[in-house]
Amino acid sequence: MANMPKSSTARLEHPKTCQALFQLFLQGRAVTKEVDLGVETFARGEEVKSWIQAAQIVIQQQVEPIATTGPHCDQPYSCGFYDYCSKDEPQAEMPIYWLPRLNRQAWIEQGIIDLKDIPVEELNPVQQRVRDCTIRDKVFFDRKGAVEDLAHAPLPLYFLDFETIQFAVPIWVGTRPYQQIPFQFSLHRFTPKGELLQDEFLDISGNDPSRPFAEYLVKCMRKRGAVFVYSAAFEKSRISELAERFPDLAPSLLAINERVIDLLPIARNRYYHPSQHGSWSIKKVLPAVAPELRYDALEGVQDGGMAMDAYLEAIDADTSAERKAQIQQQLLTYCRLDTYAMVRLWQAFSGQKTKGSKHAKTI
Structure with a gap:
């Protein structure tokens, strides 16, 4: 680096934040803008040289160096x-x-x-x-406190979970770099009579799923009843973003946010099992409350990261119809478990039971 000409430059390209980015891409025009970072980069030349020299010393040693963690x-x-x-x-x-x-x-x-x-x-x-x-x-369970936390939410009740995807360079008009785009939801709900039903949405067509996602979510949510989620900031933020993109749906979408109750702080304040190892992730709490339900027993998709990877494979033009159908089923099964997990936590914390479960047709 020390011998590099002074006129050399270093550049970083990053996506333009414009609504018409995808249209620019289709037109063969630039979708990134170039920023010259030459001054910042070459100002650290001596520092980088020291890294290289240190690495060369290690490589020349005959015995592996002792390294401590920290x-x-x-x-x-x-x-x-x-x-x-x-x-x-x-x-x-x-x-x-x-x-x-x-x-x-x-x-x-x-x-x-x-x-x-x-x-x-x-x-x-x-x-x-x-x-x-x-x-x-031993298990800590403040049963009385948990019951009190949930007492103000009578039937009907809803249990909602989203899966999302994000792209550095957006592939759909109207979206921005790294925006979380919801492509799937699962919804378990208790009717006023206490029957447990389930509905779901999944779009792996490759088209922007945002509008049909929002429309079907509004259709499924009815007008009343608490909406339980686990870590409310995520779902509420996605709903707010959908409301901003689709003003005609905004009143109905934002009304859902007003009904949201977060199960995570209730779990954190009222329950702890040694197997959680200091975590209140639903994937840690669920096996403690309902040992027969396990994410690691699922085929193909066992967490949110795997759901993203599966979605990308599903919308790839080279993915066979058979494989796409397999991915669809794996995604549906995974997301259903997320919302059914919340149902089981609600049952454990509230002390109430259900009359059964029924899966609605997936659109």
């Missing part, structure tokens, strides 16, 4: 070699990273890697609860 292993991203580098380090029976929102490195520097060795008075109430449940191998 905060650098997660900065700026988690290192894929963490398990390898930590394999010879002392392993805790109950690692401190099970304690949520803990300054882990501060304790490691004091030689503490097991949560049972951390003084209780140094922990906040939630961390104390996790520590106590883990050490004693």
Whole structure:
């Protein structure tokens, strides 16, 4: 780099944020804009040289260097070699990273890697609860508090979950780079008589699913009844974005947001099982509440990232009809479990039962 001509430049291209980006693409025109980063890049020339020199020294060694794990292993991203580098380090029976929102490195520097060795008075109430449940191998369940949290939401009830996709370079007119575009939802609902029904939407045509998604969501939601989600910010944000894109549907969409109740804080405040290992992800809570329901038993799609990958494969023109049908079923099964998981959590927390389950036709 030191020998590179001073006139050299470094450029970064990123997508233009314009509504007509896809039209530009179809017309063969540029969909990115170029930004000159030459000054910023070459100002770090000596720093990069030092990295190269350090790497060359390591390569020339006959013995693998000793490396200890630490905060650098997660900065700026988690290192894929963490398990390898930590394999010879002392392993805790109950690692401190099970304690949520803990300054882990501060304790490691004091030689503490097991949560049972951390003084209780140094922990906040939630961390104390996790520590106590883990050490004693017991479940915390504030049943009375959970019932009170849910008492103000009578039947009918709805349980809603979205799956989304995002593109660096948008492929649909009216969307922006990295915008979360919903392509699927599952909806379980209790009727006023307590019957459990299920409906769903999935569009793998390759067309922008936003408008049909929004229309069918409005159709399914009726006029009244609490709408339970797990981590409300995600679904509410997507609904607000749909309302902004489709003003004629905005009143109905925003009315759904007004009915949303988040199950996550109820779970966090009222329930903890040692198997959760400090997490209140629904994929951690569900097996504790309903052991017979497992995401890792699903075929093909077991989490949101896999759902995105499956969707991209489904809309690919080279994907066979047979494979597309298989992906469709896997996506539907996965999303159904997300909303049925919320049903089971609601049942456990409220103490109420259902009359059964019925799957509505997928459009």
